[in-house]
Amino acid sequence: TFYRVRDKRWIGSKQCKYKPDQREAWIETAHEYNRQRQAHADQKPEGLENEVNLYVGPGDGGVEALLARSLAGLLFFRSTGQEGRDLPVLRQLRSHLSRVLGWQVPIFAVTNEPRGRLRHWDHSRPLNLRAPPYHLQLVET
Secondary structure (H helix, E strand, C coil), rough: CCEEEHEEEEECCCCCCCCHHHHHHHHHHHHHHHHHHHHHHHHHHCCCCCCCCCCCCCCCCHHHHHHHHHCEEEEEECCCCCCHHHHHHHHHHHHHHHHHCCCCEEEEECCCCCCCCCCCCCCCCCCCCCCCCCCCCCEEE
């Protein structure tokens, strides 16, 4: 979805891949989304997503190479994922990324808390994802 500044409205549908000519629209949309979240901080955000959208390609200032170097691995969420459905997809992605990047991308698994609850997390204590209840484990190297 893009926010069109000239007439102050949201247009289009969600997308995760952007064309180079959409860069300015993407930047305007990100700014407007953050302005609206700050203005309505007391409201639960609609469509909170766990993804990062960046333009990569010609003229990206090295973003594509930086992202490739920053990749630590792929993560399977035991609590919300389906092993028979999601792990094969992660394995295909892992295989593709390993070919493209030239190194083996590991797959990790973690148990996450139910959506909307952080019962076990305490900001005053260090978090150990390898310990209960999260049990972070290396699935494949």
